[in-house]
Amino acid sequence: MAGIYQKLKPYLNYVVIGVLTLVFAVLSLTGGLRSSDIYMLEKIAISIMLAVSLSMVVGFLGELSLGHAGFMCVGAYLGGKCSCILEPTLGEIPALIVSLLVGGAVAALFGVIIGLPALRLRGDYLAIVTLAFGEIVRSVFMNSSDESFGGSLGLETPRFDKYTLFIIALVLVLACLAVTQNLIRSKHGRAITSIRDNEIAARATGINVTKYKLIVFTVSSFFAGIAGVLYSYSNYTVQSTKFSYNYSIEILVMVVLGGMGSINGSIIAATLITFLDMKLQTILTGNLAVLQDLFYALILILIVIYNNASAFKDFREKYNLKALWAKFKKHDPAHIKDDEAKWDRVPSKIKVDEVLSVDLQTTSPYTPDKGKKGDK
């Protein structure tokens, strides 16, 4: 049992999402899901896709992007427009596929355009450029003519069968996971995380920083674009007000709460936040709605301070989830933490685990000091 678990562990998120997709698909076909639940599932799928793609830029490449909603906006408008044009001639499914590809591709193109200055700028400067990009995109679509992109009223997009859209969305989430996770776990992923940890050292080791930054920006914006297309299908109208920088920050909050450099964390945080968001929206109405923002703000500040403040360092090390989990296990060698990828999956004749593990047990049978004392 434990062996199967160990083997499955790297693929656990696929399995969980896949099984859940199947369960929900069966439920929706048998009529066990209300339409509000289906809407929520679509929203959760979109959030997961956005959070996972942003986590590539922020958590793994280590660059701050505040314009993720801008890429989503591009995807939503262009994909939506594409489906408007193609739906009457091609039919539902081909139109969906083509518009997904178009939305993703155009967003990816913008990713390259934004990635290019990213090579010259760093840190805060890049953050402000991505923020500016998001606002430019939004402003352009907001002021477009009514015939092209609907202007300030928004673009009307065709309806899609409600009971299958969320299944497509969840399958796309799996695809997004497969791409990002495999990229991160490959040698390219190692290169990307090394750029995050020390760009100069990475460059000195012969890593093509330019290439990898562009790759990450392109892949990340591609999936943001796809999430945008899904959004346009799920909402029937696309309005530019949705994609303000507040939304980019909401996505960033998901990534940060999930833990930087953890894809599973992003997935869980995206699910939780979207779920709470929609539930709270129905509970808190009118003037109470603002309480939600207040909670978010407080939680965000407290979590970041708790996780980063030097004052809480001892407390943090003593009472974190991993330490609690370790108490349940008998033998816990010190792990080398490297962003999800497992050393034991490296094919080698040497048992890497034995070489790298450090035995931390205090009552070790071999203690050289005792022998010396006995001699005296």
Added chain:
Amino acid sequence: MNFIETLINGLSIGSTYAMIALGYTMVYGIAKMLNFAHGDVIMVGGYMLYVTLTATGNPILGLLAAVVFCMLLGITIEKVAYKPLRGASPLAVLITAIGVSYLLQSTAQIIFGSAPKMVNVASLGNVSFVGLTIPVYVLVTLVCSLVIMTALSLFVKFTRTGRAMIAVSEDKGAAQLMGINVNRIIMITFAIGSALAAFAGLFMLMKSPSLTNTLGAMPGIKAFTAAVIGGIGSIPGAMLGGILMGVVEAISLKIPLIAPYTDAIEFLILILILLVRPTGIMGKKRREKV
């Protein structure tokens, strides 16, 4: 004549941006962090002005209350939210700042509601001379910000505290070894930045009296952009960037064809300038060493 009027209007918008941008740039120069909540300090100042104005009816008293309250708020934010994170990754600090920004906005909405409040600071008319018609508030804004910015430049250049600020922004560790109380300097910086934000709030409310909890959000971002254009960390850079943004905004708003895209144009200028000069117009180029 029309063009000169537009230009003067642009200068006044620009000097408001410059006042806000100074807050961003000083905090960045000294604490090496982006204070995303700075824009919302403007909004808090605006509400403080509104409260005092409705209570006493005296705009000078209102301004004074707003400035003092904003200074205290700036210091509190720094002590509670940013100080524990000294030395943490810049991203963590930035995200906390975003959290503080949301906190201020939602608190203001809880206290004052979401309906806009009308703040009539003082009824000022227009003046006309040599064929130009200029609203008085534009002149007040221009003169006040000019005085404040000159005073700030002199303060930074010639007083002990000001020079200590320069020292801290150059090298925090060395400044500490020279006997400068870094924590105190950071506190003063936040206080000055927030006071400037309160003034900017007054100028903005003189221009359009409608006050909501998102009053500072967009001007905050634009001023931040201005600070980056000028080279973040540089005080003359922030002034230059702010004025540039204001003039561009005023001119662009006058041309009907591009008026709706004013925001986009301002941000585009940022991207273009950063492409040519990655650290802004007056930003210092820092070589990273291992």
